[in-house]
Structures are given as C-alpha cells and as structure tokens.
Amino acid sequence: MRWQIKEKPPYQNALDRVLGWGRKYSIFMYPFVTACCGMEYMSVATAHYDIDRFGAGLPRFSPRQADVLMMVGTLNHKLSPVLLRIWEQMAEPKWCISFGACASVGGPYDNYAVVQGIDRIVPVDIYLPGCPPRPETVIDGLMKLQDKIQNQKQELFWKSKNRDV
Amino acid sequence: MTSEELINHIIERFPEAGLECLVDKGQAAANVPVEQLEEFLKVMKDTPEFGFDLFMDITAVDWLERKPRFDVVYHLYSTEHNHRLRIKVGVKEDQQVPSSALLWMVANPMEREVWDMYGIKFTGHPNLKRILLYEEFKGFPLRKDYPYNKQQPLLEDTWPVRDSQERMDERGIHRP
Numbered sequence: 001m002r003w004q005i006k007e008k009p010p011y012q013n014a015l016d017r018v019l020g021w022g023r024k025y026s027i028f029m030y031p032f033v034t035a036c037c038g039m040e041y042m043s044v045a046t047a048h049y050d051i052d053r054f055g056a057g058l059p060r061f062s063p064r065q066a067d068v069l070m071m072v073g074t075l076n077h078k079l080s081p082v083l084l085r086i087w088e089q090m091a092e093p094k095w096c097i098s099f100g101a102c103a104s105v106g107g108p109y110d111n112y113a114v115v116q117g118i119d120r121i122v123p124v125d126i127y128l129p130g131c132p133p134r135p136e137t138v139i140d141g142l143m144k145l146q147d148k149i150q151n152q153k154q155e156l157f158w159k160s161k162n163r164d165v
Numbered sequence: 166m167t168s169e170e171l172i173n174h175i176i177e178r179f180p181e182a183g184l185e186c187l188v189d190k191g192q193a194a195a196n197v198p199v200e201q202l203e204e205f206l207k208v209m210k211d212t213p214e215f216g217f218d219l220f221m222d223i224t225a226v227d228w229l230e231r232k233p234r235f236d237v238v239y240h241l242y243s244t245e246h247n248h249r250l251r252i253k254v255g256v257k258e259d260q261q262v263p264s265s266a267l268l269w270m271v272a273n274p275m276e277r278e279v280w281d282m283y284g285i286k287f288t289g290h291p292n293l294k295r296i297l298l299y300e301e302f303k304g305f306p307l308r309k310d311y312p313y314n315k316q317q318p319l320l321e322d323t324w325p326v327r328d329s330q331e332r333m334d335e336r337g338i339h340r341p
Contacts, residue, residue: 078299080320110314112306113298121320 019154023067023093024146025055030066032086035073037100040132049135054142063089068145069122074102075115087122093154095145098124099138101131166248168193174214175250179205194251202254203263209241209250210268217241217250220269223276225256225283229309233257235285239265256285264290282307 031041044051051057060066063086075083087096098118101107104127106116118124125148128141166174171193172186184205185196197205209217221240228234239252256262264287266273276287277296284305287293295302299319304311 077316077318078297080318084320112311112314112316115318116316120318 016154017150020150020152023154024149027054027056027068027142027145028058028060028066029056029068029070029097030061030063030086030090031059031070031072032083033072034075034079035100035102037072037102037132040135040138041070041072041099044135044138049139051139051142054139054146056142063087064091066090067094069094069096070099071096071103071118071122072099074107074109075118075121076113077115078113080115080121083118084121095125095149096122097126097128097141097145099128100133101129104129107131166246168248171215171248171250178208178212189251192249192251194253196253196255199254199256199260199262202252203265205252206239206265206268215250216243216245219244220265220271220275221249223265223272223279225279225285225307227283227307227309233260235283237262237279237285261286261288263288264293266290281305284308 031038033041043049045057045059056068063069067090069087069090071083087094096118098104102109102114103118104124106114108131110116115121126141126145128137130137133141168188168191172188172195175186175193175195176184179201183198183201187194195205209215219242221242222238223240224238226236226238228236233255235256235258237254237256239250239254241250241252243249254262262285264272264276266276266287267289273291274296276290277293279285280287280290280293281295281297282305294300298306301319302317304315
C-alpha cells in the first residue's frame with residue numbers, strides 16, 4: 001500500500017481516499033480505435049452493458065479532455081508516433097488501458113508491421129485479454145482500473161508519465 | 166465472350182511467338198514477355214473487341230529460386246463484354262516493368278503498392294514511392310528473403326522490459 005509512507009502528514013491518507021473516490025467515478029476515456037475490437041467497445045458503451053454505470057460513459061474525442069487512453073485494436077509501427085503524441089497531449093492524471101490481444105502483445109500478428117504490445121510506446125495500467133474481449137472482460141478491467149485509482153497514491157503535483165521526463 | 170473465344174481472339178491479334186495463352190481454371194490467362202507488355206495492354210484497353218476498361222488488380226509473386234524470380238500478375242475486366250483476363254509477366258530481379266498508370270488511372274496506387282512490398286520498379290510511373298510503409302523502412306517485406314518478423318520501429322523501445330518477458334528469456338522462448 002503506497003499511501004502508508006511515514007513522511008506523509010496524517011490528513012494525506014484521508015485526502016488520498018477522497019481524491020481517489022472522486023477520480024475513479026469520473027473516468028473520461030479517449031478511445032483510440034484502430035481495428036475490430038472497436039465493435040466490442042461500442043457494444044460495451046451502449047445501453048446493453050452500459051459502462052455509464054461505472055462513471056465512464058462519456059468518451060471524449062479530444063486527448064486534452066480525457067484521462068484514460070484506451071488503445072483499442074492493432075497498432076502499426078507507422079502509427080506509433082501518433083499514439084505517443086496523443087499520450088503526451090493528455091493532461092495528468094492519466095491512465096492507459098490496452099484493449100485486446102493485438103494492443104497487448106501484438107495478437108496473431110508477428111510480422112514487419114505490427115508493434116508487439118503498446119507498452120513499448122506508452123505505459124499501460126490494465127491489459128484486457130481476448131480477441132476481442134467479451135464485454136464482461138471490459139467491465140472487469142474497468143473495475144480493476146477503478147481499484148487501482150482508488151488505492152494509488154494521489155499526488156497533488158503529478159509526476160509526468162511521459163517518456164522523455 | 167467466353168474465355169475460349171477471348172483466347173482465340175487474342176491469339177489472332179498477336180500471332181507472334183512468346184505469347185502463351187490458355188484457359189486456366191475457367192479463366193482466360195496470358196503469359197506475356199515484359200518487352201511486349203506495354204503494347205499488349207494498350208491493345209487490350211483500346212480495341213473495342215476486347216474493351217478491358219476496368220483494371221481490377223495488379224500484384225506480384227516471389228518465387229525466390231526460380232528464374233525469372235518474380236511474376237507480376239494483372240487482372241483485367243470488361244464491363245461492356247463481361248469478360249476477364251489474367252496476365253502473368255515473368256520479371257527478373259532488377260528488371261523494370263512498363264507502367265500502366267497512364268492507361269488506367271487506378272493502376273497508379275496499385276503499382277506503388279507493388280513497389281512498396283516487392284521492390285519491382287515501373288518505368289514511366291509518375292510518382293513511384295512508398296504508399297503503405299514509411300519512408301524509413303529498409304527492404305521489401307513481402308519478398309521471400311525478408312525475415313518474416315523483422316521489425317523496423319519508428320520509436321525506440323525505452324520502457325523497461327516486462328517481468329513476464331524476462332521470464333520468457335530465461336526459458337528460451339522466442340520473444341518478438
């Protein structure tokens with residue numbers, strides 16, 4: 001448990017929990033959709049599975065307004081600078097979900113074109129397995145991300161997650 | 166026009182040797198030498214009796230150990246007569262193929278793709294450069310002598326290696 005560091009003032013513990021509670025129910029996702037996993041993301045986002053129950057129902061299609069980058073689908077080497085730029089445009093605090101087998105490890109594609117896992121480009125918090133993942137998997141991953149946000153150390157001055165810092 | 170009639174017409178129009186025409190798997194097919202390709206395609210397009218106005222596809226096959234090494238394959242279709250023709254052209258390594266981008270506009274991006282993937286040059290093409298891959302890419306990925314999983318990343322991999330990958334290295338499992 002990272003928030004039990006001794007140097008912290010006593011109110012920090014409660015503040016962390018309050019901030020984490022607020023942040024985990026106001027997830028604004030940026031779906032970076034490149035492949036067929038996008039269909040599964042759409043089915044999760046619409047009324048049948050309805051991720052609005054978890055406070056993540058409103059995707060922002062601008063990286064500057066989002067705080068969770070969701071890489072949905074295959075990433076090619078040609079596209080990787082674009083993904084890195086989008087990640088660097090997002091404001092802290094930010095998290096990243098790798099949606100599906102292709103984004104996580106390259107999936108079935110082990111060839112000249114496909115990046116073998118987007119964690120070579122950006123740091124990933126949640127990996128969702130599956131080709132494509134079932135909606136239940138997506139909801140499970142979302143709840144795990146909420147756990148992570150709730151239990152992590154909430155820094156008031158955020159260290160940058162960008163790679164050049 | 167059926168395939169047999171089409172083949173007969175082509176043989177009448179090009180009686181010289183070096184042109185091999187047959188009906189292969191129900192489709193008219195012609196093996197054309199590179200030297201005659203430009204004239205052949207022009208006749209196929211402009212003669213009303215053939216009337217191939219739709220350039221469906223161009224692709225290539227790499228046979229690696231055969232001489233000539235490559236086959237460039239054209240697929241033509243006539244919307245007027247509803248018949249198809251497949252043209253195969255044997256191309257040696259470093260041999261250039263006459264471009265058909267001035268006959269059919271759509272051949273322009275398709276020939277760029279063949280150049281991108283196989284490295285076959287087309288003479289007379291107005292803008293022959295990579296279309297799908299990035300300019301920094303070295304080599305031609307669909308050639309048989311390109312390693313199937315050789316990657317040329319644009320960004321260097323600076324994030325720490327995952328512990329699962331380290332475990333794979335210890336066990337000697339192939340890691341891409």
